[in-house]
Amino acid sequence: MDMQSWMNEDSTFMGGIIEVVDMLAGLFDYVSKVYIKDTQGRYVYISDSYAVLMGIDVKTSIGKTDYDLELFPETDFVTLGQMEDHEVMQKHQLISFLKIYPYASGVEPLLFNKANLFNKRTNKSIGIIVRVLDAQLKNLTPKILKAYNLQLGAKTLSKRNLDFNLTAREKQIIFLFLANFTSSDIAKIISKIEGKAVSKSYIDNVFNEQLYLKFNVNDRKALFDKLIHLGFEDIIPDKLLKYCSIRLS
Helix, strand or coil: CCCCHHHHHHHHHHHHHHHHHHHHHHCCHHHHCEEEEEEEEEEEEEEEHCCCCCCCCHHHHCCCCCHHHHHCCCCCHHHHHHHHHHHHHHCCCCEEEEEEEEECCCEEEEEEEEEEEEECCCCEEEEEEEEEEEHHHCCCCCHHHHCCCCCCCCCCHHHHHCCCCCCCCHHHHHHHCCCCHHHHHHHHHHHHHHHCCHHHHHHHHHHHHHHHHHHCCCCCCHHHHHHHHHCCCCCCCCCCCCEEECCCC
C-alpha cells in the first residue's frame, strides 16, 4: 500500500469512527461528552455536550489544538495533556485521568478516559478518543463533589478559617481529609499539584502536632466529626486543585 493509499485508508477509518461516535453521543448520556483528536493534537470531533462543558463552539474549534483555543490559561496544563495523549498512543491502552479544572459549569473533578485509535489495516495510530465521565462513577465521596462544584475563590464560610488561624497547608489537608483521603493519598495529591515531594510522615505531623491541637481533639475520627459539625466540608482552599490531572490507571 503506497503512502496516498495509507492516508486515504486512515481518513476513511477516522470518518467511520466519527460517524459512530456522533450517533452514540446523541443517544446515550454516558458517552455524551466525547472528543477525538488526531496525532497532532487537533480536534477532529467534539460532541455538543463536551462543547458545552468547555464553553466552546464546535464548528470553530474543529482543526484546532488546545493551545489554539486557549482553553487553559495554565500552559503547563495543556502540555501535560499532550504528554498524556502521546503516552496513550504509544502504549495502545486505555488510561484514565482525574482532571480538576474550572470548566464552564464551575470547578469539578471529571474522569477523562483516553484511548488510542489504531488502524490495523495501516498499522498506525491515527489519534485518540476521549470520553469524559462524572467523577461520581468512580464513587468519589459526596463531600468532595459538593465542594468541587462550588466556585473557587468563593468566600463561603471563610470566617471559620480565621477563627482557627489555619495555615494554607492546613486548609489543603482538611479539604482532602474530609474527602476521605488518607495521609498517603493527601501527600501524593499535593506532591502532584505542587511539583515537589511531600511525604506521608509530614502529613501525619500536621494532623498530630497542629490540627489536633487547634481543634482540641485526640484522633482523626473526632477531628472529622468536629470539622463536619463546623461546616468545613463546604470550604475550598484558595488555589487548591484549580488545575490538576492525576493518572488513575
